[in-house]
Amino acid sequence: MHTLNLGILAHVDAGKTSLTERLLYTAGIIDEIGRVDDGNTQTDSLALERQRGITIKSAVVSFALDDVTVNLIDTPGHPDFIAEVERVLNVLDGAVLVVSAVEGVQAQTRVLMRTLQRLRIPTLIFVNKTDRAGARYAQVLRDITERLTPHAVTMGPAVTGLGTRDALSGAYADGDPRLTSRLTDLLTEHDDALLAAYVDDGGALDPARLLAELAAQTERALVHPVYFGSAVTGDGITALTGGIKELLPAAGDDADGPVSGTVFKVERGRAGEKLAWVRMFSGTVRTRDRLEFGQGPGAASEGKVTGIRVFAGGTDVDVPSAGPGQIVKLRGLGDIRIGDAVGDTRAVGTGHHFAPPTLESVVVPVPPASRGELHGALAQLAEQDPLINLRQDDMRKEISVSLYGEVQKEVIQATLADAFGIGVTFRESTTICLERPSGTGSALEIIDKDDNPFLATVGLRVDPAPPGSGVAYRLEVELGSMPYSLMRAVEETVVATLGQGLYGWRVTDCTVTMTHSGYWPRQSHSHAVFDKSMSSTAGDFRNLTPLVLMAALRQAGTTVHEPMHRFRAELPADTLGPLLPALAHLRAVPGPPSVDGSRCVLEGEIPAAGVHALQQRLPGLTRGEGVLETAFASHRPVSGPVPQRSRTDHNPLDRKEYLLHTVRRTGSGGGLA
Template sequence: MKLINLGILAHVDAGKTSLTERLLHAAGVIDEIGSVDAGNTQTDSLDLERRRGITIKSAVVSFVLDGVTVNLIDTPGHPDFIAEVERVLNVLDGAVLVVSAVEGVQAQTRVLMRTLRRLRIPTLLFVNKLDRRGADAERVYAEIAEKLTPAVVPMGRAYDQGTPHAGFLPYGPDDGAFATAAAEVLADADDGFLAAYVDGDGDVLTDGRLRHELATRTARARVHPVFAGSAITGAGIAALVSGIRDLLPTAGGDPDAPASGSVFKVDRGPGGEKIAYVRMFDGAVHLRDQVPVVRPGGSGGATGGVDGGVDGGGSKVTGIRVFDQGAAPVRPVVRAGQIGRLTGLADVRIGDTVGVPRPGGAAHHFAPPTLETVVVPVRRSDKGALHLALTQLAEQDPLINLRQDDVRQEIYVSLYGEVQKEVVATTLAEEYGIEVEFARTSVICVERPIGKGAAYDLIGTDANPYFATVGLRVEPARPGDGVSFGLDVELGSMPPAFFTAVEETVKETLRQGLSGWEVGDIAVFMTHSGYYARQSHSHGTFDKSMSSTAGDFRYLTPLVLMAALRQAGTVVCEPAHRFHLECPADTLAAVVPALVRLGGVPDSQQPKGSGAVVEGEIPAARVHELQQQLPGLTRGEGMLDSTFERYQPVRGPAPTRPRTDHNPLDRREYLRVVKR
């Protein structure tokens, strides 16, 4: 039986969870369709999800539709949980992007489609809510072509829109409108088809040829068929199911190759054990197998260290459940193409590879969290338990970064927005019994090097108390490259463990730059190296008082690195959001000046019905102020969406962040505290 791992994505409230319920009902998995408002849907299992009526955690359900086994992943739609969406995308065979027939293309819709196209994920679009007042499928088709991609092919026509009787009639073999529209889009996507079309080859316009070519280009993410209907009434669902079956590619993979799978979600079971959700791409993992867990290294997806595991051969798989026909039954093996829940991988994290990494595997491109908040336990006695609980939450979400300030006895957590803050607080209270408050929230900036800088410390000199020589050169890297480390010395000039100590310390130290912010887009090269060889007393015992250790390199590296960085200089950059603002046309005269006062840069204005749409960029730090002012500026009719776009240099005085390390910028104080 064919298998497809399918994602459903949408802007919040577009109806993707309702669509999931409708598909489950069509497959016979559930007898009654749940309601998001009633809080009884299958995939929104968290209490907070049911109370708020939004999806927070991705969920997997499996069922059979028209002879195809579908592993369906329902993802969050709220912008605060964009990382939860992005980490799922790399394990999909195809996706359905849901767009509201009333609201049309929204800010998050554009973000999602841009990501789907970048990752080349085959995608169908479903225009939902045809039965709602104000529905206009034709208008939304035009918006999709204008704002998402011109390579779209409507697969039918909507009728009785805005009424309970709204429906969707798929185009048949004799529909000339379909043939013309499909041929034009396919010609733009394929030179061979274009040549045949221009030459007047009548065969290319036959329904069978068109649908074959459409399936081929859809599978390559070059063309995107568009369906319409209503998840609530079931209109158009049959046509969508046929599209999923006929147009999206099925799961591939070599069943005889070495095991290779990707972890896209981590949960904890009733006993606190980790549960890893793994999409297998090749091979198979059997119960009680010893499998390596490989951590990605850096933004490029290079592999890093291997989980120590049992007997040095990896971690032992102690349990396997495989998603199948509405459940996840216990199985002895999970095979290529399938999604399984594995237990026994104690140190596993999201993004890890189980088995052998795939050559050229897609890198993660998570939008960074732009807010940082101080988490304070209501009961002081919970401070230790709070750190442990937050560490476990960070394992489930690698973009919840923790910073511990031992001087001020504070814990910092990075987040995406106020809704995610509420989720963290509720999770801590309900799952860990820890009540917390948030002391303050600030915007997370970054630092980037301005120029080049170099520094070194030589072993055996009075100014260097450590048994190590370290020289480093820093220079700007390309935007998005993160931190890279290279050698301008011979690899054999000292033991590998010492090079590893320097590289790890470089990356750790760059979490706090000259102004206290994390440094990115920087290349670091080791230019000098030296050490004292292992020395022993006459009776043969190792004497570290005469020999270099990895600790010497870990202690010295921050001093050299910060000296080089100070010479290079850094610029502090703040996050900028792309905003989409809709308001009554007669309020533009008040809205645009307010945007400018808040540092916003509007770059487009266009009419929309009786209103107007303004788009542009605004500093992330001012988004909340804009949200507070908008009701008064627009008589309560304004709607604002914003998503992270890029980092831009801060205008005016650069903000600083208190350091939480031993401050290698102050050499005398550092050497006083960090003794050999």
Template sequence: MQHVNIGILAHVDAGKTSLTERLLHHAGVIDRIGRVDSGDTQTDSMEMERRRGITIRSAVVSFALDDVHVNLIDTPGHPDFIAEVERALRVLDGVVLVVSAVEGVQAQTRVLMRAVARLRIPVLVFVNKIDRGGARYESLIADLTERLGLSCVVMSEVDGLGTLDARSVPKPLTPSPALAELLAEHSDTFLSAYLENEGSLTTEDYRAEVIRQTRRGLVSPVFFGSARTGDGVAEVTAGIRDFLGGAAETASDDELRASVFKIERGNAGEKIAYVRVFSGELRARETVRFHRPGPGGLRVFDGKITAVRVFERGLDTVEAAAGPGRIAKVSGLKEIRIGDRIGVEEGKSEAAHFPPPSLETVVRPVNPADTPALFAGLRDLAELDPLITVAQDDETRRITVRLYGEVQKEVIRETLAEQRGLAVEFTGTQTVCVERPTGVGESVWEIGDGRNPFFATLGLRVGPGAPGSGLTFGLDVELGSLPLAFHKGIEESVAMALSRGLHGWEVVDCAVTVTRTGYFSPISAAGDFRKVAPLAFAEALRRAGTEVLEPVSRFEIELPADAVSATLSRLVEFGGLVTESSIRGARAELGGTLPTGEVHRFDQQLPGLSHGEGLLSTEITGYRPVQGPPPRRVPTPAAL
């Protein structure tokens, strides 16, 4: 049996969870279709998800379509939980993009599709809500092409569009000049066959080419329907089987390669890892090796698997070995984290497709005596969502957490209350900035110079590195002048010291060079160099100087055309720069950049500016020097 892992992606409220319910019902997995409003859907299992009517954590459900076994990952649509989407993208073989026939391509849809396009993940489109007033057909297909860059193969027509009697009518995939032109754009082989003898290409030839190009992410079949009524679901289900069924890619050898994209806690608090297997097999009672990139290089762990359960039907799992293409729930690996690679190390880590959280806030328990319990609870949450960075200041004991937005903040508050009985409050929210060296500074700490209590002589030179380079570590001394463990200790300590610059922010694009070393044998130890390295780095950085940079977000706004003027004025007040604008009838779109620190404040004012109809989507695109006095990070905690 073939195995394929697909994701359901959409702007919030486009109907992806409702489509998931319909797919499970059509496949015979469930007898009754749940409703998001009622809180009884299969994939929204958290109490908060049911209460709020939104997806917070990715969920996996499974069903069979003839000889194709499908693992379906339902992902969040709200931008505050974009990290969940990123983790799912890394293990997908294909995507079903859900678009509302009324609202069409929305700002968040474009953010999602940019990441999908970068990865060349095959895409099927399900245009939902054809039975709602204002539903569109031709103009929506044009939007999919123009605004998302999709090469659309339309698989449905619609009767009674925009009425309660709307019905999706399958459109046969037959030879036509328009389809031939679309396919020829992506295949010289098909173009040659078409030009040599157009009449010899059969319907099956066209269908085979559409399947091939879909699986390569070149064209996208588009289906219309209604998840509410189930109309058109049979056709998109067949599309998943036919167009995505053979899209899974596995390595040519039998060595184990697998990736962890989600972790949850079992009833006894044990870790359960959700793992996608690319090659080889995961078996219970076997010892595996897994890898994790970190500031000091690649970290390697060994662990013994106690149980492997693969998804079989709906949410049900069975104990079995997990082979290529399977998604498994793996128990027993105590040190496992999201993003770890199990088995063969490929030599490079996967780059993030979405930026880390841009907000940092202080978290306090209402009862000060609960501070240790709060810290422990937040650390557990950070293991389930590694982009929630938790830290505690060594002196003040204040706890900070980084997150994406206000909704995520409320989810953390409710989770701590429900799972640990902790009442908390958030204060001092600020935008996460970074620091970059502006000059070159040097520092030398000599053994016995009166201020150095360690048996280690160390000189460092600090200066600006290339944009996007992170930490560049070099030597102006002979490698053999120190034992290798001492050099490693210096590099690891410097990497940790980058977390706190002159103004308390993380230091980026920094070139650090070791200019002098010395030690007393056998008194000196690697620990001496680990302790003196941050002191030398701090002094050299102070002499070099730094500038503070604030994050800048790219924004896209959809709003009524008559609200453009007022919105433009407010954007300028907040330091925004509009680079794109268009008006389509009564609707308008604006695009540009805005300081990330102003995004939340502007978002709060957008409803008043746009008669409650404005939609804003943002993503961090880079940094720029702060205008005016540089902000300090308060407090300045040492990150965990």
């Protein structure tokens, strides 16, 4: 048996959970198809998922297609839970992107398709809801080729009975000229040998060769077969399952290689133990194995596997071992986190594929006395979704979380109430900005000079770097000029300190270079034990580095950037006039409108802070006919007053305040705290 890890992705309400139910029913895993509206589907197990009829957490269920074991992963469609989708993308062999035949290509559909293409994930497109009133065929195909991919090929003729319960999606026979003609045009674009064969054969290619090449180019994510049907009636499902089996690639099977996998989900078991969901890429993991895990070389931890569960027959079962291609739940690795590599920690990369959250909100416990319990509960939620990024302000005794949207607040609120018995409210969401250096700055503190109270010499230079490059750390001193532990302390502290710049926002797109270093070697008085007051420790460097770095950053200066979203609004042309002042009020920058008869399309950029307000106001401004798509675009410098964020550190910008918190010296030069 081969294994295929298959993702089902879509814009919210396109019908991907219903498609999951139909695939499980067709495979004999379930005896009755659940309905999202009734809250009885296999993969939506959370109470809030059943109440709202949306997927919030990814779920895995396994079934067989002849000699292929499919691990089907149902993912959220709502943009507020895009982080859950991101983690799933790292473990997929292929995907089915679901498009609604009624609504057509929607905002989230485009975001998902762009990401699937960028990651070269083989993808089939399933146009669902052909049985619904308002379903379209030709227009949806045009939408797919114009707004998703020009390399789409429909695998059957037009749907008959479109928009009724009798809708029927046919399938082309292998030699049907309507299929072979389109395949010839599409596939020869990417294969010169196939084009040469077409010319040599007098303008005809063997249908079997075309189908083999279709599978090869689908595997390389060059083309995207399109199927029509209905998850509710089951129409088109046979053709789709045939495409899944024949056109999507199975996972590798290097069972004897080194253990290598990646963690894409973490949850807690009934006894509170941590369970890591791992996609295995190679090797075999066994119960009682000791495994390394972590994110990159030098960052590995180790733990003993005390239990393994794999997905089979619609559930998960205990097994003594698991191999490549499988998705497993590992028990016993207590410190493991989402994004960790398992086994060979250098082998698996899990880069970010979507923009980070652009909103944050303060979580307020009800009653206030439950603040301590709240922090512990949110820490557990952060294990399951690291991008909520807890931020604790000890001075104000507040905890903030990062968000993609307002629906996330409801989910966190319900989860805290149901799972932990903690009531919370949220303050109004604010935008998360970032800072970029405006120029170059440097600073230096030398041991035993001026008012440096730490036994360390640190010199740092900050230089701006291209947008999107992140933070780089460099050395202009010899690596052996002081012990590695001290070097490492400086580097780690630089990264941590850049979490709050001159205005309190995270600093990015810069290069920090260590220009000077110095320390006092380990020493003691005669016949005495080690004396910390005479010897440099990592603590000296961790305490001094923020002062040096922020002095360099102050000299360089920083510019605060706010997140911007691209928007595309379709609306009646006669409502453009009332919309433009509203956009100006929200600081949006629209481009020239495109008018086609009575319809108008307007594209541009809008600050993330204004997206929610625009979504609320658009229906009233466009008689309910306006359609809005938004997606993160970039960060741009803030115009007007610079927003500041309250600090949660000891404020190294204020030397006196900082030293009061970090230095504990006696008059004779006592040790450091």
